[in-house]
Amino acid sequence: MRYPMEMIVSDLACARGGVPVLEGVSFTLAAGQALLLRGPNGIGKTTLLRTLAGLQPALAGQVSVPPETMAYAAHADGLKATLTVTENLQFWARIFGQRGIDRALEDFNLTDLAGRAAQNLSAGQKRRLGLARLLVTGRPIWVLDEPTVSLDVASVALFGAAVRRHLDGGGAALIATHIDLGFPAGQLDVTPFRAQPRGLDHFDEAFA
Amino acid sequence: MRYPMEMIVSDLACARGGVPVLEGVSFTLAAGQALLLRGPNGIGKTTLLRTLAGLQPALAGQVSVPPETMAYAAHADGLKATLTVTENLQFWARIFGQRGIDRALEDFNLTDLAGRAAQNLSAGQKRRLGLARLLVTGRPIWVLDEPTVSLDVASVALFGAAVRRHLDGGGAALIATHIDLGFPAGQLDVTPFRAQPRGLDHFDEAFA
Amino acid sequence: MMPELGKYAGAVLSSYGVSLALMAALVLLSMARGARVRRQLDEAEARRRDHG
Amino acid sequence: MSLWEYANPQKFMQTSSVLLPFVSVLTAVCLVVGLVWGFFLTPEAANFGSTVKIIYVHVPSAMMAINAWVMMLVTSLIWLIRRHHVSALAARAAAPIGLTMTVIALITGAIWGEPMWGTYWAWDPRLTSFLILFLFYLGYIALWEAIENPDAAADLTSVLCIVGSVFALLSRYAVNFWNQGLHQGATLSLDKEENISDVYWLPLVICIAGFVLLFVTLVLVRTRTEIRARRIKALVARERMG
Amino acid sequence: MIALLLRDLNLAVRAGGGFGLGLAFFLIVTVLVPFGVGPEGAILSTIAPGILWVGALLACLLSLDRIFALDFEDGSLDLLATAPIPLEGVVAMKAAAHWFTTGLPLTLAAPVLGLLLNLDGAGYGWLVASLALGTPALSMIGTFGAALTVGLKRGGLLLSLLVLPLYVPTLIFGAETVKRGADGMATGTALMMLGAITLAASALLPFAAAAAIRINLR
Amino acid sequence: MIALLLRDLNLAVRAGGGFGLGLAFFLIVTVLVPFGVGPEGAILSTIAPGILWVGALLACLLSLDRIFALDFEDGSLDLLATAPIPLEGVVAMKAAAHWFTTGLPLTLAAPVLGLLLNLDGAGYGWLVASLALGTPALSMIGTFGAALTVGLKRGGLLLSLLVLPLYVPTLIFGAETVKRGADGMATGTALMMLGAITLAASALLPFAAAAAIRINLR
Numbered sequence A, B: 001m002r003y004p005m006e007m008i009v010s011d012l013a014c015a016r017g018g019v020p021v022l023e024g025v026s027f028t029l030a031a032g033q034a035l036l037l038r039g040p041n042g043i044g045k046t047t048l049l050r051t052l053a054g055l056q057p058a059l060a061g062q063v064s065v066p067p068e069t070m071a072y073a074a075h076a077d078g079l080k081a082t083l084t085v086t087e088n089l090q091f092w093a094r095i096f097g098q099r100g101i102d103r104a105l106e107d108f109n110l111t112d113l114a115g116r117a118a119q120n121l122s123a124g125q126k127r128r129l130g131l132a133r134l135l136v137t138g139r140p141i142w143v144l145d146e147p148t149v150s151l152d153v154a155s156v157a158l159f160g161a162a163v164r165r166h167l168d169g170g171g172a173a174l175i176a177t178h179i180d181l182g183f184p185a186g187q188l189d190v191t192p193f194r195a196q197p198r199g200l201d202h203f204d205e206a207f208a
Numbered sequence C: 001m002m003p004e005l006g007k008y009a010g011a012v013l014s015s016y017g018v019s020l021a022l023m024a025a026l027v028l029l030s031m032a033r034g035a036r037v038r039r040q041l042d043e044a045e046a047r048r049r050d051h052g
Numbered sequence D: 001m002s003l004w005e006y007a008n009p010q011k012f013m014q015t016s017s018v019l020l021p022f023v024s025v026l027t028a029v030c031l032v033v034g035l036v037w038g039f040f041l042t043p044e045a046a047n048f049g050s051t052v053k054i055i056y057v058h059v060p061s062a063m064m065a066i067n068a069w070v071m072m073l074v075t076s077l078i079w080l081i082r083r084h085h086v087s088a089l090a091a092r093a094a095a096p097i098g099l100t101m102t103v104i105a106l107i108t109g110a111i112w113g114e115p116m117w118g119t120y121w122a123w124d125p126r127l128t129s130f131l132i133l134f135l136f137y138l139g140y141i142a143l144w145e146a147i148e149n150p151d152a153a154a155d156l157t158s159v160l161c162i163v164g165s166v167f168a169l170l171s172r173y174a175v176n177f178w179n180q181g182l183h184q185g186a187t188l189s190l191d192k193e194e195n196i197s198d199v200y201w202l203p204l205v206i207c208i209a210g211f212v213l214l215f216v217t218l219v220l221v222r223t224r225t226e227i228r229a230r231r232i233k234a235l236v237a238r239e240r241m242g
Numbered sequence E, F: 001m002i003a004l005l006l007r008d009l010n011l012a013v014r015a016g017g018g019f020g021l022g023l024a025f026f027l028i029v030t031v032l033v034p035f036g037v038g039p040e041g042a043i044l045s046t047i048a049p050g051i052l053w054v055g056a057l058l059a060c061l062l063s064l065d066r067i068f069a070l071d072f073e074d075g076s077l078d079l080l081a082t083a084p085i086p087l088e089g090v091v092a093m094k095a096a097a098h099w100f101t102t103g104l105p106l107t108l109a110a111p112v113l114g115l116l117l118n119l120d121g122a123g124y125g126w127l128v129a130s131l132a133l134g135t136p137a138l139s140m141i142g143t144f145g146a147a148l149t150v151g152l153k154r155g156g157l158l159l160s161l162l163v164l165p166l167y168v169p170t171l172i173f174g175a176e177t178v179k180r181g182a183d184g185m186a187t188g189t190a191l192m193m194l195g196a197i198t199l200a201a202s203a204l205l206p207f208a209a210a211a212a213i214r215i216n217l218r
């Protein structure tokens, strides 16, 4: 999966619920790099990540990234409560045209839980499963929204190790988080990109 | 609301989905104290808190606590997406027979968001609202399950301050968390109380 | 003045009544909402100018 | 200068404010003349008795009920293809008018049905199609109300309007297949009876013109309101960003 | 406790008209039946009482799964269970809110729909009376069913399956009242039974429902 | 893509029988109608084709809101939208899964329920044929409606309101086929129209539905 892969974001503006929240965001993320998005609650990190993942249109600016290279993990994990850990992973592997979920299970210490239904996992175990999903997508750019929520210290370390391995393998990661993840990574505080309230002097601007 | 108030847990055992997860848990929580529950993912913190809050029966042991003194805050916040911040808080205040939500709004920096519908809040803002709910219950013992999930550093500090004020006012708090909350508190690691797999030598024991 | 409607007076009058009432209600509601929204917009624009 | 310029909100506001006084006066004149003429000055018909006077509210409202939907279909297509906001808002503004017209046609028809067919309601194809149209209007309006993001609401209701139109046509055909019906329509067409046609025809045409003009007036007024509401929303959001 | 009722009504109105939609479903069921059965007035007026009652019942049924589901998902139910009001009261308020948003509008709209189905003139009064007396029982029984299935994914159809047999007596007496009323026969017994069902359901089921919720929250 | 279909079927079976419950609802509607309408065989057999079709339609309708709702809530839909399969394919698979869990069992069970309603002997074959041809259209149209309302709280009843007028042509042609079949009349046109609706719906609606989902995810 090692092909020249780079994500270039230039002068991006994005909106939530029709209200611009961030503007002028620019950065480059090359293979092997990780970038941590920082910023206080409500600044627009989630909105930015959703825009990058293609789930919502940008207000302005460009995102240049090879097609089908991003794996997005949101606040919610996309797990089916009645399926087992294995079945959940296998499903996503097949959707992304991959096979082999064993490494994902091992990396996130889920092997013991493999036969357990997702609804019988604790909050942290569920989260680990959600993260393991990233490994079975086979995609090089991970776009993660607060991935370590509910994880204990040991699991955060597991996650850090998984990210580092992914970077070493030529992947990249863009992570919105409030805590320290314990591996070297660039930081981007999005606070300065907060969208300025516009004048709305012209009547038409209500429709922009 | 200052009356002699103490929570004494002795030799408690609790089960999740019919499987015992913790046993022999004992501790005392007096007015003015905070206790942090520690332990790796899946050890049974959530289960323990739900048992204490009276949402599920204990397998064995006693919980002695004055009636109607506990306010429980779970992983989910109990917010109605279409109601505004004020309406959500007011509802819970009325259910708990309290009035006056202004202090709660101020303490969690929600005054600016007061008229916003809960669905239009970011993850951290929602969480702040969920925590503000504790203040309008008027109850002395807070039982909190990972309260700081999704909160940024400033909001964690707000939360710490709120807990400290609560303790100073004669309240108590029992908090399951994986991170450092920045205020002095007792710690209880529940790992040693992990339930031992029992023999199931007698046929009847499957029905215990 | 009133035309002779015969045994169908009730039917004719009630259809005119219902139609005119519904149309009047629609017109009035449209105008009322129009006026309200217009007032709100004026207030909002005034606030905007005050704040700069 | 292209026609599309009127799709600019500002331009629309200006033009419509100039137009509105004329259109509304014309509407009032046509409606008063047509309805007064029809109600007071037309004779009874042989087979309808005095109920023939109902035609002056029944037929124009029935026509407008259909035309309003057609107009919504066109403006929805314009929105989807050219993304003119005024177009989407005009569709939103027209829906309650169409709904009211449908209700008027249904109620006056029901009232007319009692003396003519001995029942308020029969499952005649034309009547049934109107009932289905009523449901389409309800669903369309409910969808607008249910979605908060205005652009998403415009998109989704437009999609519904297009798909709904196809199914409305299909229903019309299905309903005809299902039941042959009682509704007078062409069999009692007034134009065929030469001797009375003129007597009824002229006031009817004036009433129809009145209803068309009423529709235009209301669409203009309501679209203006919707545009203002959109601007309020934007201003309030801006204040919140503060 | 009244706060809970008000909040639920408020939520119903906010969410795009909890009122309007239950009603709309009733309308649509009564409209669909002639499409299936055919347009003949005589047949329609024979089956009108039955169909109207079945329609009202289905309209109630469809909105049942929301009674607790939303509160369960967002954690409100856990919090309500630990709040200082008795869970029985919560259940009763939920049932009341359901009736106000579904049963009451259905009752008021039923005569118009009776028209569509060619209901006999004498039947209209009895239709309204039987619905006014019977729909509270539907809401209460439905709330009980919803309490049994709270927390189950895809509980909706299971809920219908559980509740429908419980609805049968109400349906029979309700439709019978209207049918006899339309035919000019005595309706006393049937109407009395309806009232008795409603009373008994409101008196007893809140306790059963509260118990069911407690068990489901474990 | 087939993985999605298999998962959905698997989920339907796990969650206490997606198969069984759609069916059960159909059964219960057909059972309730005699309770409401009364037990006279002649009346029942006149209305049987209509009631059976209305019942099948309502059973479909009830399960529609789950098509996307669960996937939306747990975030799967976001992930599917960014996955390497086209969203149109996702929609088509969802509709197929809905049909396998609802339309197919309904079709197979309908003759038994026809018995309960005294359906005329000649009608059974046409009942099965019309359901087999018509229920795929119900699933596809319903999936479109579900796509329009995905993400709306309490979308369930709004969904019914949107979808039911769209169901009218299918219902009319379906019931008409059975009625004519039972009376020994020609059924060609009605059956052909059913097939045409199904074909057209499956060809065009996935695109509309995928567009609706993209808009709703924004």
Ligand code: HEM
Residues within 6 Å of the ligand: D055, D058, D059, D062, D063, D105, D106, D107, D108, D109, D110, D111, D112, D113, D114, D116, D117, D126, D127, D128, D130, D183, D184, D185, D186, D188, D189, D190
């Ligand atoms: C709820 C019931 C009814 C509905 C929805 C309804 C609907 C319509 C519609 C859609 C039209 C066509 C308007 C056009 O030309 O575009 C129409 C015309 C007309 N309707 Fe009705 N109708 C109803 C009941 C009745 C009844 C009961 C009568 C009288 C017995 C009646 C008499 C007429 C006549 C005379 C016309 C004009 C026909 C022509 O010039 O072609 N309608 N109605």
Ligand SMILES: Nc1ncnc2c1ncn2[C@@H]1O[C@H](COP(=O)(O)OP(=O)(O)OP(=O)(O)O)[C@@H](O)[C@H]1O
Residues within 6 Å of the ligand: A016, A017, A018, A019, A021, A039, A040, A041, A042, A043, A044, A045, A046, A047, A048, B119, B120, B121, B122, B123, B124, B125, B150
């Ligand atoms: N529908 C909406 N309408 C208006 N504003 C909204 C809407 N939804 C969210 N917002 C606002 O948009 C802003 C950005 O939200 P977003 O979820 O992107 O923040 P975030 O940086 O991810 O915060 P957190 O760290 O709390 O998750 C917030 O201030 C939020 O209140």
Ligand SMILES: Nc1ncnc2c1ncn2[C@@H]1O[C@H](COP(=O)(O)OP(=O)(O)OP(=O)(O)O)[C@@H](O)[C@H]1O
Residues within 6 Å of the ligand: A119, A120, A121, A122, A123, A124, A125, A150, B016, B017, B018, B019, B021, B039, B040, B041, B042, B043, B044, B045, B046, B047, B048
């Ligand atoms: N229905 C069930 N059946 C069997 N075991 C279950 C069931 N539900 C949860 N468990 C298990 O019970 C244990 C305790 O879960 P609990 O949620 O209490 O953990 P926790 O300490 O809160 O973990 P976390 O920090 O991840 O939130 C976990 O190991 C979990 O896998």
Ligand SMILES: [Mg+2]
Residues within 6 Å of the ligand: A045, A046, A047, A145, B122, B123, B124
């Ligand atoms: Mg966020």
Ligand SMILES: [Mg+2]
Residues within 6 Å of the ligand: A122, A123, A124, B045, B046, B047, B145
């Ligand atoms: Mg936990």
